Amino acid sequence: MQRRSRMTVLVDGISAIRGKTTLGLGVSLALLLVSLLGCTRYRALEFRLNTEGRDSASISTAQRESMEEVLRDLFGTPDEPLVPQGVSLDLEKLRRASGPMMRDLTGVERGLYRKLCVVCHGISGDGAGPMAGLLNPYPRDFRQGIFKYTSTVAGAKPTFRDLEAMLQRGTPGTGMPSFKLLPNEDLDCLIEYVKYLSLRGETELGLLRLVVDENEPLPLDKYAVLDDIVLPSAEFWELPEQDPATWVIVPQRPKLNKSELVAAIARGRQLYLQPRCQCVTCHGPEGRGDGEQTDLYDDWNKPKKGVTDQQTRELAQLYALPLQRLKARNFHHGLFHGGDQPEDIFLRIYVGIKGTPMPSAGAAPGIPGVLTNEEIWDLVFYILSLSHKLDV
């Protein structure tokens, strides 16, 4: 007799019990549905205490609970944000940006941050969202209140327009998208929420220093934290908006004819090579990003770098993401993360790129600049000439 193949046996078997199979399938699926209903319900999210760089065991349970309670009282939760007293954040915008993504029955969309940002920037804005490990550079960690591409002087917070420009433009060459297709109201809500996360993160860091490093006695006084940590940070955020003349740099591009432009480029080249500008150290003599200084790290990665490789490996246990090195920009590629317009390059040189080894060359309140505005423009034209992006 011809041997029946395994497939025929399988099919015959299925045919024989097909009625019972369908019934069994239906019952199994029904049971699965019921179990899913029980196991998968929405659970309100909480902010995780920022213990990066610290041994969790060094923070006692009482200290942890006290800090979390104060932060919850002041700032609420990812689903129900609160605005601390005296801080000028728009609660309605925060409510639209926070919580699970959905539209309510009136059609208003909520959960914008979770829809658009959380996958990279994380629930607490720690820059360690689920996809962060696959990205280079890492998404921004908002919690230190440092933002790279701003129009404000060294050390100052970004303006609303800086954050808006970032969302509108995106960051070319990185995973940060442009959100220019979104309504402006949605972008406003996201900007407000980013400021909220940043303020909360700075408060959290202040509390950790106070409680863990300085052994502040417990329980913590919420109002003392508000007065000593939250409000000063909030006021610092307001400074550029209240006094733009002092804190905000507005590039004024000179109008040059062709011969003047050529001369400016030549001057820029000379400046570029001068030691006081420190350009060659990182960007190399020809601007190809091949300077002798290659061990570059931003402020978010510097703490992860140990003196030895062994120490670096040990430090890696204390952070969500591994150490990531910076690469100095190759100007010939013309891929400028902060924007490729002359005004953008001017700001990068004038105010530096905050949180990175790229220094500020322009003046700030109480700090004389290394270069004058004219010298900075010469450098701008030279750099753009390398990337063939000049459009004067």
Place this chain on the structure above:
Amino acid sequence: MPKKRLSQDRAGSLLHTVLSGPSRWSHRIVWALWWLTFLSLVMGAFVTTYDAGMAIPDWPNTFGYPLVFYPIHNWFKTCDVFLAHSHRLLADLAGVLSICLVVLLWKTQNRTLRWLGITGVVFFLFEALLGGLRIVVGDIVLANIHGCIAPLIFGFVTILVAVTKPWQGPGESAEKDRAAFAPVFSVDVQERARQKSASGPVREKKGTPERAGDRLRLSLAMFVGLVYLQMIVGAQLRHIPPTLSPLWPYVWTIVHLVIAGLIGLMVVGGWLYFRWPAIGTASRRWVVIISVIYVIQIICGLLTWVVNYNFPAWFLDYICAIHYTVNEYSALQTVITTTNAVTASLLFAASVVLLIVVVREERLREGG
């Protein structure tokens, strides 16, 4: 009392009943169901790409209206509501059609087809309830499972298309078809098991046609399983819980790439194997179709990464500094990402069809 063994003539007349007359309509309905399922799957993929899963906060109603009475002028107010509502409508229509199919299939004398129809209704009902639960509970895990089940249903409907394909009429091809399908639709399993045990075990020689056929079917079944596994991994990357550790997407991405490579190797293997003259024309045709879909899938997969997360830094630094900024919810991003998901389902369905075609061709060869 042993079961009465069906004669070959009775099996043939059963087959005749299955493949002719009322089942022509069954086949048309099944084709309509296939298209509705496909369109619903496409809209579902758009819903996921556009993060529109919770665009409509209630279920089974739509902003308080019964599903089909939701005002048309509200559909187009926002893109996410349009996508979510369209997905629901198409899925509901597919569910209704599956019920009509059961009625039609019930008229046939074939119990297998009847139960296949009922199984289809059970699948659609389960998927609809799962989708509704996702809305009611608001958990992304349910969305993930919903997305993983959808291609299975699509594959199942594809099988229905294959098994309800009408028989053209009496003649030599009809005889061969009868022989090809008789084992599939036979009811006398016990009798044949009795005959096998009476004849004793038969050792097949290595390299016999039967063993080669077994290996081919096993390879194809593995291919189908691998494609589905790839879809599950892809679903993990499309339904990411906000508090997931960065480790998991990293792992899923590596696994996704490795499985893509394995599938590619099997596609190449398929090309080499199916060049044999003994292989039927239909099989070769489906190998070509699968290969084309696979190439599209690979291209879409790579582009999906770029339009969502840009080119990798190592590519920009050392290969080509392409000036590109990710544009969230742009048409390019939405279409490419969705196409990647949809072609995966097509690849799955095509691989299921190839398996069925290979089985059918083997039966025809054995019958001849």
